[in-house]
Amino acid sequence: MTDQTPVTETAAQPVATPVLPDAQTVTQVRHWTDRLFSFRVTRPQSLRFRSGEFVMIGLMGDNGRPLLRAYSIASPSWDDELEFYSIKVPDGPLTSRLQHIEVGDQIILRPKPVGTLVHDALLPGKTLWFFATGTGIAPFASLVREPETYENYDRVILCHTCREVAELEYGKQLVEALADDPLIGEFIGDKLTYYPTTTREESPVMGRVTDRLRSGEIFRDLGLPEITRENDRAMVCGSMALNTELKEILEGYGLREGANSDPAEYVVEKAFVGEGT
Ligand SMILES: Cc1cc2nc3c(=O)[nH]c(=O)nc-3n(C[C@H](O)[C@H](O)[C@H](O)COP(=O)(O)OP(=O)(O)OC[C@H]3O[C@@H](n4cnc5c(N)ncnc54)[C@H](O)[C@@H]3O)c2cc1C
Ligand SMILES: NC(=O)c1ccc[n+]([C@@H]2O[C@H](COP(=O)([O-])OP(=O)(O)OC[C@H]3O[C@@H](n4cnc5c(N)ncnc54)[C@H](OP(=O)(O)O)[C@@H]3O)[C@@H](O)[C@H]2O)c1
Numbered sequence: 415m416t417d418q419t420p421v422t423e424t425a426a427q428p429v430a431t432p433v434l435p436d437a438q439t440v441t442q443v444r445h446w447t448d449r450l451f452s453f454r455v456t457r458p459q460s461l462r463f464r465s466g467e468f469v470m471i472g473l474m475g476d477n478g479r480p481l482l483r484a485y486s487i488a489s490p491s492w493d494d495e496l497e498f499y500s501i502k503v504p505d506g507p508l509t510s511r512l513q514h515i516e517v518g519d520q521i522i523l524r525p526k527p528v529g530t531l532v533h534d535a536l537l538p539g540k541t542l543w544f545f546a547t548g549t550g551i552a553p554f555a556s557l558v559r560e561p562e563t564y565e566n567y568d569r570v571i572l573c574h575t576c577r578e579v580a581e582l583e584y585g586k587q588l589v590e591a592l593a594d595d596p597l598i599g600e601f602i603g604d605k606l607t608y609y610p611t612t613t614r615e616e617s618p619v620m621g622r623v624t625d626r627l628r629s630g631e632i633f634r635d636l637g638l639p640e641i642t643r644e645n646d647r648a649m650v651c652g653s654m655a656l657n658t659e660l661k662e663i664l665e666g667y668g669l670r671e672g673a674n675s676d677p678a679e680y681v682v683e684k685a686f687v688g689e690g691t
Contacts, residue, residue, distance in 0.1 A: 436523050438457070440517055450584065455498075461527070466649070472522050486498075486529070488553070534677065540567060542648070543647070544649050545656075553651055559592065572585070609623075660682070
């Protein structure tokens with residue numbers, strides 16, 4: 415543009431969208447509570463991942479450098495798009511801004527998926543337990559929509575503990591939609607059981623999942639025998655405190671922690687890095 419360019423012509427020029435590195439476009443945003451939202455973005459054609467893995471996503475920081483955080487991919491490996499389920503930390507460097515994204519906006523997505531909450535890290539078993547608190551349900555939102563989950567196991571139990579009822583809504587609606595899903599519904603049949611609990615607001619099942627395991631109430635509720643190394647496999651995703659307690663409980667049943675390179679009976683991943691972690 416020159417100094418002589420008329421103002422009217424300048425106004426008519428399309429505004430060039432700045433191109434972010436590894437940019438993907440937001441296709442859907444849904445706010446679940448004042449602390450939780452989910453969103454979908456376009457999927458890079460070259461991105462291959464295993465259901466349960468996480469990637470680094472973010473926005474351009476004020477300093478002109480990418481501001482990235484780890485996020486579990488909440489959609490299954492076969493989906494055309496990528497879904498994420500996110501906290502809104504009021505003063506969080508990323509989520510104080512990410513919570514305002516809208517359809518058509520761009521985010522940065524580094525296409526290098528990694529993680530331990532994958533089928534490859536578990537030895538074969540009969541019952542698979544998913545234990546999540548808060549946004550820790552994200553990797554399991556992927557895995558409950560993965561056909562391999564139902565090919566590998568006879569029973570799948572999705573346990574989700576949150577403080578309040580509204581924080582369960584994302585998982586609840588996801589599970590409800592699965593029964594009628596034309597792609598995954600037939601794989602699931604009657605294998606999937608959803609076990610939501612709340613700790614600070616009244617709901618049908620109250621209390622921390624760890625307490626319900628220790629008391630044996632969870633097995634009575636579900637009509638299942640206690641966990642054994644022969645039958646049961648588990649994946650855990652929550653705060654450091656939840657992960658530490660569940661490791662102890664699962665090891666008490668004789669399960670051993672697995673990894674991609676050394677599969678065993680349970681795997682753990684942090685849902686976030688917080689104080690004391
Ligand atoms: C392997 C891995 C996978 C993750 N997957 C997800 C995901 O799928 N969804 C998601 O929302 N976050 C996820 N996180 C957390 C995420 O990386 C960021 O911490 C989060 O987006 C907040 O970023 P921030 O920059 O706003 O604040 P940060 O500076 O990163 O965090 C500020 C503080 O907020 C709290 N916090 C951060 N994340 C959470 C959370 N998810 N739940 C409760 N408290 C939290 C912690 O106390 C933390 O110290 C994951 C973290 C790891 C390590
Ligand atoms: N959720 C909210 O409404 C809210 C609001 C404002 C700020 N925050 C802050 O945000 C951060 C994260 O909150 P969050 O609710 O997402 O995650 P969280 O504190 O990890 O709690 C999520 C769920 O996990 C349970 N839990 C915590 N530790 C556990 C353990 N060791 N074993 C079993 N269950 C356990 C909690 O039960 P308990 O209730 O028994 O702890 C709660 O039901 C916290 O620092 C919190 O102070 C949260």
